[in-house]
Amino acid sequence: MAELTQVFKVPESIKKGSKFSFCPGCDHGVAVRLVAEVLDELGIRDNSILVASIGCSVTLYDFLEVDSLEAPHGRALAEATGIKRARPDKVVFTYQGDGDFASIGMAESLHCALRGENVTAICINNTTYGMTGGQLGPTTLLGQVTTTSPTGRNIDYYGYPVKIAEHIALCDGTAYSARVSLDSVPNIKKAKAAIKKAFENQLNGVGFSFVEILSTCPTNWKKTPQQAHARVREEMMPVYKLGVYKDITENN
Amino acid sequence: MTECMEKTSEKVLTKGNYAIANAAVKAGCECYFGYPITPQSEIGEFMSGKMQELKRAYVSAESELAAINMVLGACSTGAKAMTSSSSCAVALMQEALSYAAADELPVVLVSVMRGGPGLGNIYPSQGDYNQSTIGGGDGDYKLIVLAPSTVQECADLTYKAFYLAHKYKNPTILLADGLLGQMMEPVEFKKYPYPEVDNSDWALTGAKGRRARVIRSYAPKAENQCEFLKRLHAKYDLIAQNETDWEEINTEDADIILVSFGSPARNAKSAMRKAREMGIKVGVLRPITLFPFPSKRISELANTAKKFISVEVNMGQMIRDVKLAVNGRAQVELLNRPVGTPPSVEEIVEKLKKESGIV
Numbered sequence: 001m002a003e004l005t006q007v008f009k010v011p012e013s014i015k016k017g018s019k020f021s022f023c024p025g026c027d028h029g030v031a032v033r034l035v036a037e038v039l040d041e042l043g044i045r046d047n048s049i050l051v052a053s054i055g056c057s058v059t060l061y062d063f064l065e066v067d068s069l070e071a072p073h074g075r076a077l078a079e080a081t082g083i084k085r086a087r088p089d090k091v092v093f094t095y096q097g098d099g100d101f102a103s104i105g106m107a108e109s110l111h112c113a114l115r116g117e118n119v120t121a122i123c124i125n126n127t128t129y130g131m132t133g134g135q136l137g138p139t140t141l142l143g144q145v146t147t148t149s150p151t152g153r154n155i156d157y158y159g160y161p162v163k164i165a166e167h168i169a170l171c172d173g174t175a176y177s178a179r180v181s182l183d184s185v186p187n188i189k190k191a192k193a194a195i196k197k198a199f200e201n202q203l204n205g206v207g208f209s210f211v212e213i214l215s216t217c218p219t220n221w222k223k224t225p226q227q228a229h230a231r232v233r234e235e236m237m238p239v240y241k242l243g244v245y246k247d248i249t250e251n252n
Numbered sequence: 253m254t255e256c257m258e259k260t261s262e263k264v265l266t267k268g269n270y271a272i273a274n275a276a277v278k279a280g281c282e283c284y285f286g287y288p289i290t291p292q293s294e295i296g297e298f299m300s301g302k303m304q305e306l307k308r309a310y311v312s313a314e315s316e317l318a319a320i321n322m323v324l325g326a327c328s329t330g331a332k333a334m335t336s337s338s339s340c341a342v343a344l345m346q347e348a349l350s351y352a353a354a355d356e357l358p359v360v361l362v363s364v365m366r367g368g369p370g371l372g373n374i375y376p377s378q379g380d381y382n383q384s385t386i387g388g389g390d391g392d393y394k395l396i397v398l399a400p401s402t403v404q405e406c407a408d409l410t411y412k413a414f415y416l417a418h419k420y421k422n423p424t425i426l427l428a429d430g431l432l433g434q435m436m437e438p439v440e441f442k443k444y445p446y447p448e449v450d451n452s453d454w455a456l457t458g459a460k461g462r463r464a465r466v467i468r469s470y471a472p473k474a475e476n477q478c479e480f481l482k483r484l485h486a487k488y489d490l491i492a493q494n495e496t497d498w499e500e501i502n503t504e505d506a507d508i509i510l511v512s513f514g515s516p517a518r519n520a521k522s523a524m525r526k527a528r529e530m531g532i533k534v535g536v537l538r539p540i541t542l543f544p545f546p547s548k549r550i551s552e553l554a555n556t557a558k559k560f561i562s563v564e565v566n567m568g569q570m571i572r573d574v575k576l577a578v579n580g581r582a583q584v585e586l587l588n589r590p591v592g593t594p595p596s597v598e599e600i601v602e603k604l605k606k607e608s609g610i611v
Contacts, residue, residue: 015464046460051325052468061466067456069328070468072351075321078313082325083456085309086283086333090458108321111314 011036013045015065025225027182027215028056031124032063034192035095038199039066044091049083051076053096053105056130060095074105077112080119091202093120099129102164103138109168116173116207120198123164123210125179126217127236134220138162141239146220161239165212169245175207177246181214181237183229194244206249214240263438268406268428269294271439272362275410276334277302279444281360283309283333285322287341290374291430292364295336309333320345320352320361327357328467330455332414336362338430339380340371343388349423350389353484354469356454358417362410362426364433367591375592376430378514381569384425385543392481394488396424396495397542399513403437409540415446420491421454427542429565431515431593492544499538502528503553506535508607511550511574512563513539516594520563523600530601532608542570550577559583559607565594 013036022028039045050066052058054073061068071079076094084092101109101123112119128146129135135148139161143152153161169177176198180191191213198209214236216228223231266274273295276284284303286296296312303310309326313319319335326333337345342363352359365380367373384397396416398409409426417424456465471477499517502524503509512520517538527534537553539546550560559582562571568586575584587595587603 047458049329049456049458058470061464061468065459065464067459067464068466068468069325069456070351070355070466070470071324072321072347075317075324075348078318078321079325079328081311081318082283082285082322082327082333083329084325085311085322086326086331087329087457090329107314108318111318115311 011040013039013065015063018063020063021059022056023219025216025218025228027126027213028124030182030188031122031213031215032060034188034195035122036064037192038196041196042199042203044199044203048091048093051079051083051092051094053094053100055097055100057095057097057100057124074100074103075108076100076105077108077117077119077121080121081112081115081117084117084119088118091199093122093199095122096124097130098123098125098127098139098164099137102162110171113168113171113174113208113210116175118202118205118207120202121208121210122195122198123212124215125164125212125240126215128217128220130217130220134217139164141235163240165210165245168210171208173208174210174246175201175248176209176244178210178244179212179214179240179242181232181242183214183232187242201249214242261438262440264441265436265438266403267294267434267436268403268432269364269434270298271403271406272336272410272426272428273298273302274441275407276414277306278441279411279414280332281308281334281414282331283323283326285311285313285319285333285335287313287316287319287337289338289341291366291433292336292338292362294433295362316341316344317348320348320359323359324348324352324355324357327352327359328355328456330451332418334360334362336364338364339366339368339377339383342380342383346388349387349395350391350393351469352423353389353393353395354391355467356421357423357467358421359423360413360417360426361423362428365427365429373591374430376515376565377591378429378516378565378569379591380427381542381564381566384427385545385573393484394543396420396422396491397427398424399427399540399542400432401514401517401538403432403435404439406432407439407441411444411446415449416495418449418451420487422487422491427514429514495541496544496546496548497540498546498549499540500549501536503535503537503557505533506557507533508559508561508604509535509537509553509557510561510563510600511537511539511570513542513570516563516565519594519597519600522597523604526597526601527604530605530610532604532610534604545573545577547573547577550574551579554578554581557582559585561585561587561603563595563600564588565591
């Protein structure tokens with residue numbers, strides 16, 4: 001009888017016995033797993049400190065076997081700055097939603113990038129405030145119906161959505177800024193490579209590294225997981241184009 | 253010639269703000285995060301140079317929101333970290349102070365009060381007694397609040413702020429005012445007199461060889477929150493039991509007791525001495541910790557004293573705590589200036605003469 005080899009397992013960085021509390025079909029679960037796989041592969045889990053944020057991402061500390069601090073809404077990168085300045089030998093990362101990162105926390109996010117803090121930031125962009133029931137957020141697309149844009153996002157009342165990865169790329173302190181998606185297996189692989197790059201950059205001390213992850217919110221979008229991924233491709237990607245917007249390590 | 257160049261004292265003449273900053277450095281503050289505001293800007297200016305010279309952490313934060321949250325981050329690793337600010341900007345920090353209290357982080361905040369409300373002005377004030385002792389953050393929390401009255405105490409209580417913050421894992425405010433921040437007095441910077449507090453059982457260091465630690469305040473189950481708040485308040489009771497501090501002069505036989513904290517207490521003491529010469533039986537009680545407030549002692553003194561006069565530079569904030577302690581057993585009155593220089597010695601003496609029937 002041939003020997004059985006395990007080729008897929010729960011990453012070591014995921015808390016033993018933990019069960020994700022995300023809604024069915026939500027991409028948070030995939031994103032968290034990718035972060036855990038990267039922590040495993042780089043062997044940095046037990047030297048890392050996570051700053052959790054407010055929103056659906058708050059419960060991340062229940063799933064990762066990583067020392068964690070919960071930041072007030074929008075302040076994750078201020079907390080991360082404090083941790084990294086106090087303990088530069090630790091790997092410090094944030095995991096935030098688009099509202100946390102780019103609305104209430106936009107000042108902290110941009111200034112962290114401008115200072116070139118040597119930390120890693122991951123932002124889940126699902127074009128809505130998920131935990132509070134699907135309100136309009138900074139990345140809600142023009143025309144998108146939410147509970148606070150009942151007839152769709154219009155410019156007169158709401159202004160424009162923000163393109164986060166492009167803004168972060170404009171900061172001189174940014175080493176790496178990329179936008180990825182979790183809608184397909186090839187894109188999930190690219191997303192993991194980007195997350196890994198963002199952590200490797202910190203280990204190499206090159207500066208602020210950022211990954212924006214286009215993500216689904218089937219519950220608030222009122223779509224099946226398949227329909228939700230179709231929306232990511234058909235509605236989000238034309239506005240939020242995938243790609244690497246800045247990589248200062250490119251030519252090295 | 254060389255004789256007169258010889259140092260005869262360990263004291264240096266310095267401003268309250270510099271005394272606070274230098275004491276923080278000597279207390280082993282590893283990280284300073286700040287945003288400028290008058291009348292405490294000298295603290296950040298001093299720290300920007302000194303911390304870099306010592307290869308410690310310094311960040312000119314983008315806002316007071318960011319500054320205090322950077323302190324929370326640094327403190328989560330067990331580091332000694334601080335920020336400093338003033339009134340309308342300390343207002344911006346209230347959310348983070350509530351989080352720090354809930355997360356039990358040893359945050360040190362130096363608050364050098366100016367006039368309010370709103371932008372107010374840059375004159376000295378005690379308008380943030382309530383902001384410090386009651387707070388503007390959400391939920392049932394308490395901050396340790398230390399109130400210096402001299403530039404020497406600005407230094408000494410800065411040491412103590414770091415110690416108490418770490419000993420009790422509780423955010424601690426050093427509450428000075430614009431007068432103390434800007435005035436110069438001789439100060440001796442003693443060696444940091446407190447033991448280093450072991451934080452190895454809670455600080456975030458990376459989960460090497462142990463389960464991961466989570467510093468959080470989010471407890472969705474009501475019963476968890478009930479247990480948490482009871483535990484937190486048992487800690488506050490312990491702080492009150494161990495750390496309540498005040499200065500008391502001539503209170504034993506006093507008919508009238510002047511209660512005053514911070515810089516106005518200096519005039520209260522001078523007025524007391526003058527009034528005593530006139531035969532008026534007056535004493536002074538100066539709270540040094542505003543939380544925990546010396547309520548028990550004031551309550552005891554209410555058995556013998558006929559009247560308490562709260563001397564404050566605000567519209568009457570501490571007087572509420574005095575009244576609660578006295579609990580109707582003696583008269584409690586306010587002698588105040590809304591903002592600016594404290595009630596003068598003469599003004600206080602006049603009040604005491606009037607109260608004693610000597611006019």
